[in-house]
Amino acid sequence: xxRHHITATINGDETEFSCHTHQTLLDVLRTELNLxxxxxxxxxxxxxxxxxxxxxxxxxACLVLGAELEGATVETIEGMSDGKKLHPLxxxxxxxxxxxxxxxxxxxxxxxxxxxxxxxxxxxxxxRYGLAGNLCRCTxxxxxxxxxxxxxxxMRANGS
Amino acid sequence: MNExxxxxxxxxxxxxxxxxxxxxxxxxxxxxxRYGDDMVLPNMLHAKILRSPHAHAKILKIDTSxxxxxxxxxxxxxxADIPDHPPAKPPYPPIVVDYHDISRNVLAKEKxxxxxxxxxxxxxxxxxxxxxxxxxxxVDYDVLKPVLDPIEAAQPDAPLLHDDQFTYIGGEEVxxxxxxxxxxxxxEKGDLEKGFAEAxxxxxxxxxxxxxxxxxxxxxxxxxxxxxxxxVEMWTTTQGHFVIRNYCAKLLNMDISKIKVTASEIGGxxxxxxxxxxxxxxxxxxxxxxxxxxxxxxxxxxxxxTGPTVGSRSRVxxxxxxxxxxTAAEGEIWYQAGxxxxxxxxxxxxxxxxxxxxxxxxxxxxxVCVNRPKVAAYRAPGAPMACFAAEGVINDLAKELGMxxxxxxxxxxAPEGYETVAGPKHGPNGLIEVLEQxxxxxxxxxxxxxxxxxxxxxxxxxxxxxxxxxxAHLLADGTVSVATGNPDIGGxxxxxxxxxAEELGIDVEQIIPSVGDTATLGYSHLTAGSRTTFATGWAxxxxxxxxxxxxxxxxxxxxxxxxxxxxxxxxxxxxxxxGKVERLSIKQLAAKAMPMVGPIAGHSEINAGGAGPxxxxxxxxxxxxxxxxxxSPKRFTVALDAGRAISPDYVEGQxxxxxxxGIGWALNEEYFYDDEAKLQNPSFLDYxxxxxxxxxxxxxxxxxxxxxxxxxxxxxxxxxxxxxAPAAVANAVENAIGLSMSDLPLSxxxxxxxxxxxx
Numbered sequence: 014x015x016r017h018h019i020t021a022t023i024n025g026d027e028t029e030f031s032c033h034t035h036q037t038l039l040d041v042l043r044t045e046l047n048l049x050x051x052x053x054x055x056x057x058x059x060x061x062x063x064x065x066x067x068x069x070x071x072x073x074a075c076l077v078l079g080a081e082l083e084g085a086t087v088e089t090i091e092g093m094s095d096g097k098k099l100h101p102l103x104x105x106x107x108x109x110x111x112x113x114x115x116x117x118x119x120x121x122x123x124x125x126x127x128x129x130x131x132x133x134x135x136x137x138x139x140x141r142y143g144l145a146g147n148l149c150r151c152t153x154x155x156x157x158x159x160x161x162x163x164x165x166x167x168m169r170a171n172g173s
Numbered sequence: 174m175n176e177x178x179x180x181x182x183x184x185x186x187x188x189x190x191x192x193x194x195x196x197x198x199x200x201x202x203x204x205x206x207r208y209g210d211d212m213v214l215p216n217m218l219h220a221k222i223l224r225s226p227h228a229h230a231k232i233l234k235i236d237t238s239x240x241x242x243x244x245x246x247x248x249x250x251x252x253a254d255i256p257d258h259p260p261a262k263p264p265y266p267p268i269v270v271d272y273h274d275i276s277r278n279v280l281a282k283e284k285x286x287x288x289x290x291x292x293x294x295x296x297x298x299x300x301x302x303x304x305x306x307x308x309x310x311x312v313d314y315d316v317l318k319p320v321l322d323p324i325e326a327a328q329p330d331a332p333l334l335h336d337d338q339f340t341y342i343g344g345e346e347v348x349x350x351x352x353x354x355x356x357x358x359x360x361e362k363g364d365l366e367k368g369f370a371e372a373x374x375x376x377x378x379x380x381x382x383x384x385x386x387x388x389x390x391x392x393x394x395x396x397x398x399x400x401x402x403x404x405v406e407m408w409t410t411t412q413g414h415f416v417i418r419n420y421c422a423k424l425l426n427m428d429i430s431k432i433k434v435t436a437s438e439i440g441g442x443x444x445x446x447x448x449x450x451x452x453x454x455x456x457x458x459x460x461x462x463x464x465x466x467x468x469x470x471x472x473x474x475x476x477x478x479t480g481p482t483v484g485s486r487s488r489v490x491x492x493x494x495x496x497x498x499x500t501a502a503e504g505e506i507w508y509q510a511g512x513x514x515x516x517x518x519x520x521x522x523x524x525x526x527x528x529x530x531x532x533x534x535x536x537x538x539x540x541v542c543v544n545r546p547k548v549a550a551y552r553a554p555g556a557p558m559a560c561f562a563a564e565g566v567i568n569d570l571a572k573e574l575g576m577x578x579x580x581x582x583x584x585x586x587a588p589e590g591y592e593t594v595a596g597p598k599h600g601p602n603g604l605i606e607v608l609e610q611x612x613x614x615x616x617x618x619x620x621x622x623x624x625x626x627x628x629x630x631x632x633x634x635x636x637x638x639x640x641x642x643x644x645a646h647l648l649a650d651g652t653v654s655v656a657t658g659n660p661d662i663g664g665x666x667x668x669x670x671x672x673x674a675e676e677l678g679i680d681v682e683q684i685i686p687s688v689g690d691t692a693t694l695g696y697s698h699l700t701a702g703s704r705t706t707f708a709t710g711w712a713x714x715x716x717x718x719x720x721x722x723x724x725x726x727x728x729x730x731x732x733x734x735x736x737x738x739x740x741x742x743x744x745x746x747x748x749x750x751x752g753k754v755e756r757l758s759i760k761q762l763a764a765k766a767m768p769m770v771g772p773i774a775g776h777s778e779i780n781a782g783g784a785g786p787x788x789x790x791x792x793x794x795x796x797x798x799x800x801x802x803x804x805s806p807k808r809f810t811v812a813l814d815a816g817r818a819i820s821p822d823y824v825e826g827q828x829x830x831x832x833x834x835g836i837g838w839a840l841n842e843e844y845f846y847d848d849e850a851k852l853q854n855p856s857f858l859d860y861x862x863x864x865x866x867x868x869x870x871x872x873x874x875x876x877x878x879x880x881x882x883x884x885x886x887x888x889x890x891x892x893x894x895x896x897x898a899p900a901a902v903a904n905a906v907e908n909a910i911g912l913s914m915s916d917l918p919l920s921x922x923x924x925x926x927x928x929x930x931x932x
Binding site: 051052062 | 192194197199201203207208210213388390392439440441443469471472662664822823825826829832833856857858863865866867868870871
């Protein structure tokens with residue numbers, strides 16, 4: 014089977030990869046690029062664990078084909094911190110104990126990041142609906158929602 | 174109360190009870206944490222499992238030749254490749270581990286017993302080829318009639334799953350005719366008839382609940398490398414890598430010394446990762462090919478072939494005097510074990526009525542096989558269903574007598590020393606405190622709005638202890654590494670770190686916790702039963718104390734005084750020598766250890782007993798839309814006796830997570846089967862777990878009545894918050910719509926039907 018040759022910007026770096034037509038972005042990230050921070054919880058777009066940001070939109074990486082990514086900009090959990098300082102959302106997830114097993118955390122962080130870019134001052138209800146595509150079985154969501162609200166507050170105060 | 178707990182009570186801790194940085198947090202928010210499926214080995218093969226399309230059938234023939242002929246396929250295994258084992262023999266312990274059953278659940282032999290039962294597996298050079306090969310395996314089935322309901326399955330004319338299973342009641346085989354009913358267990362005390370005769374009011378009601386999946390977000394994933402010397406290395410996501418090692422060795426007739434298991438980071442388990450599924454299959458495929466093999470289950474496979482917890486049918490009868498004194502209580506529950514015996518019947522017996530001081534009690538639980546996946550543990554296995562039934566009737570009683578539901582429970586609360594029907598006596602506990610705290614909460618005093626109802630329930634759980642091994646080492650820079658044999662599923666590395674830092678009197682950042690593999694530590698039982706902070710934490714305290722003793726010895730040597738004259742205070746050896754107070758920090762001692770006495774370490778291997786009971790009270794408000802039957806939880810308060818909250822943030826997290834799992838169980842989660850017992854909703858889209866917009870904030874009240882049997886008073890906190898949650902939510906729905914609702918889940922169609930039936 015012929016493979017597609019794709020050039021995309023992944024976490025700021027121009028990245029070339031090749032993939033079969035059937036390979037999803039999730040598969041490409043995990044198996045072709047070894048970016049295993051993006052998690053596979055269901056592979057059917059129902060759990061949000063593979064949420065990444067493509068061209069500014071939060072998407073389930075399991076519902077996008079790798080071959081669609083020519084010229085696209087992709088942000089994954091590996092690129093969220095600058096390597097020295099955590100993104101405010103990452104820091105607030107730690108401060109609020111907003112994770113337990115942590116397997117849903119990368120997806121929640123990306124979804125929350127995309128949410129706050131669109132709506133920097135969400136209500137609790139808006140956060141809950143904004144994150145409703147992401148499943149967490151450990152926390153009951155309480156601390157996640159608090160962490161996102163607190164991060165939003167800090168990001169507004171810092172103008173970031 | 175032992176001296177340790179006495180000493181600790183009322184004192185201010187440096188680290189315990191404080192918010193401390195989560196040890197594994199940084200790796201988890203940056204995507205660096207490595208879970209089961211994140212490991213890759215060179216030359217690795219990918220394995221896939223073929224699953225039965227039928228719920229009940231004889232396997233007549235399996236032809237794997239076409240699959241084997243496909244380019245890229247390296248091995249195919251069937252049930253014939255897994256050694257057979259004789260059935261477990263009576264007397265049966267409370268939890269039966271039967272390798273005859275487990276081997277057949279891993280890969281079916283004579284029959285398939287549920288839709289999705291594993292039949293064969295393929296290892297190939299890519300996942301796509303492995304999937305393709307599954308389609309080429311030809312299986313001839315003789316399809317049989319299935320049965321799903323536990324009471325129907327226990328009837329003499331029901332379709333029979335196992336022709337070599339006979340019923341045991343009270344440890345005695347009662348019939349030579351094979352049956353789906355594996356056993357009935359009974360516990361009783363007093364004289365039930367006399368108790369009911371003393372009652373002014375007798376209430377009785379039947380209930381049912383559905384199997385629910387643990388719903389962990391990370392699917393099972395295992396990577397195995399079989400080596401030329403017959404050794405096997407495994408990396409897997411599990412709640413107990415020592416247990417997985419032992420299961421695999423037994424199933425495959427291997428020595429345990431030949432299998433080394435490393436636990437990956439674990440993405441949730443809730444009891445669902447206590448068992449083996451693909452692990453022994455991956456070992457076999459790796460042995461056959463001489464190459465590493467990875468097997469990762471899909472979400473669909475998780476619903477078809479793993480978990481869930483038992484579904485139940487139950488009946489509870491309670492008698493009471495007009496003043497609310499309960500005189501007698503009887504509970505009976507039918508658990509459907511799935512394809513193989515093993516329902517958590519023992520836990521049911523003691524969950525029904527253990528919060529209450531009742532003289533005459535009888536509890537009965539039945540373990541019945543049906544054509545569903547073999548049950549697995551799920552957070553307080555066997556307890557929420559029995560609690561749902563018992564608390565439902567207790568709430569009916571409060572209504573009948575016109576009593577406040579919490580007052581009714583306070584009136585009947587079992588005192589310390591009370592002997593439960595199954596035997597264990599209540600040690601010191603926070604039962605009264607959790608009830609009073611909820612009663613005094615703002616939530617309890619708040620007013621409800623239209624279409625809203627308030628529910629309350631009380632849950633009991635007897636925590637686990639058991640086998641734990643810990644090794645601690647003093648490093649040359651004065652830090653201390655602490656390795657345990659328990660996978661960290663809910664923050665245990667952080668809690669171990671807190672306890673070690675507290676003992677040593679040093680900063681938490683100076684403790685380096687880790688999870689050791691099966692080759693480095695002694696046996697450690699599962700991270701399950703809310704046992705880890707209690708049992709493994711106790712071993713950590715022991716190991717660290719050994720290091721302190723050795724450091725005191727070193728200081729004595731340096732100062733040339735008797736070791737008894739050296740004390741350990743706040744991270745320092747301290748002594749008074751020639752009228753002058755001398756101090757050596759852990760850092761100074763660590764630097765001198767190597768040249769003077771050699772490496773300093775401590776270890777502890779224990780079988781921890783005395784975890785004791787925990788009580789959890791839950792109050793919930795829901796709003797039911799009378800036009801759609803949709804229920805929205807509006808407010809939820811959890812009060813739990815934690816004994817001692819080592820890390821209160823994580824204790825709250827356990828309380829909140831348990832509560833929301835209970836909301837899902839009560840309102841929505843269920844498996845849908847068609848007429849042929851085939852599962853219709855094996856996905857997160859159609860098996861609907863709660864999402865963020867379904868639930869409110871979960872308020873928490875941590876009560877601390879220290880457990881006298883733990884150095885810091887720990888009880889364990891993971892399981893109790895789920896026990897009363899379905900009961901509390903169901904009670905709230907009943908109060909919102911003014912109708913009795915006895916069959917979980919209380920999904921919108923069911924509620925709507927009940928409302929419309931009254932019109």
